[in-house]
Amino acid sequence: MKTIHDSSLDEWFLTGTPLSQAAHQQAINTAQQTIETHFSTANKPFSGIQAEELSNLLEDDVICPEEGVPLATTLHEVGQKVLRHSVAVHHPACAAHLHCPPLIPALAGEMMVSATNQSMDSWDQSPSATLLEERMVQWLCKTFGFSHQADGVFTSGGTQSNFMGLLLARDHYAWTRFGWNIQKRGLPPEAREMRILCSEAAHFTVKQSAALLGLGEEAVVTIKTDEDHRMNLEDFNQKLSHLYGEGLHPFVIAATAGTTDFGSIDPLPELASRAHALGLWLHVDAAYGGALMLSNTYKKQLQGIEAAHSITVDFHKLFYQPISCGAFLVNDQNHFNRIKQNADYLNSTEDEALGIPNLVGKSIQTTRRFDALKLYISLRSLGRARFADMIEKTIEIATKTAQLISKDPVLQAINPTPSLNTVVFRYLPNSQHSELSDSQWHDQINHDIRHTLLASGDVVLANTKVKGRVCLKLTLLNPRTTMKDIEFILERIKETGKQRELPRGEWGQHASNISATSNHAKLL
């Protein structure tokens, strides 16, 4: 029997007809040209536009007109208004966060992911995608030193992966310790006594997860860090014995392999042996540092991670993937049973008895993107050695940057020997403020430097606080960054700091001139 398609919508949906494919090609070409125009004109990491002006600009266009506007017009407008005022993640002076330039192979992968639109929840929506994701997960488990019992799932990123780690740890403890099934019965009476241990440098999503898991932020016990921002084992031992002394229930250690500000790696082997001796779950948040597994030089820093119960790893950071792409791994596939649901329409028990793989049971998402594909294409086309080179290069640049900062009399390095590729430092003003204390004045200047540079569009860098004091932070994860770029960035920071030190009236004038006087072309 021949089926008759309605071809009147072929210009809007990608199908096998020539009309549809021509429309697709034209749309993709226009989008590609718009993107390339943006990249070739963005000679600064940001246009510097203020929120109010940008908001007015965007309000000009009706979101859902009665009759549509030609696609080319819409794409062109988006180029003019949206892309133009995006941050240019490929630019070496875009160095604030763990926000990477995406690899070209991954961009090609994204097109395939979107065009085929497989959904990872059930086999009948993603047959080859299901199997390829499973293969990727097996590869990851092996890379992190897990056994054949291990399993995992792709996630939207570290936030979701950390949440899943603490969720499984909570449910595992309640079952093994109290014989209480949280999935069925909700929180056990002892829930108020359950405690999560992490360092004070752990990611904020540990606290966020504790809140979402019904344990409350106060269930998180933060352990002091040493001078290298790693979890201090003495304080860990003390806090833990205190918790046991109080009759409380510590159940998970949330260690970090690559803290967001300092890239510091908690002492994993020591934490693993404590976790195993005491029956605690060890979750390792390697969202940032997990990529070190690709480097023969640096992977030993993650030693001990193979003894974790669960691992968070992000690919939209040091694996250079377009957002979003992450994974959550567990050392035993049975742990996923604690969150599993069977929906008759999706993954019926009858189908599962036949061995049909439906990944929905391992995820807290239902409809889910095939993000594993872009990572697969990237790893396969670049190869491990090139990935390792890129990562190692960024660590080298960060180390040299910290050395430059240490030698500079107006800058102070907070981490003179970076463990990964972040550099935290302060601008040291030469002057005093008539109304502020010295520390307030230093904080104010370091805060203003970042905002002034963002408004000039010249440098996108971050602020963070160390021991309550405002600092500047560069996250140097772009492997294309050179020391010339670094010199430019530090020069702009010092210039901006110096101008900020001028008396009030003069400062205002200089601030508005900063953008005009700086030499953006230097960076290109």
Ligand SMILES: *Cc1c(COP(=O)(O)O)cnc(C)c1O
């Ligand atoms: C980025 C990061 C997270 C959060 O991950 P998202 O992918 O942004 O959700 C968690 N932990 C660490 C250490 C991170 O660097």
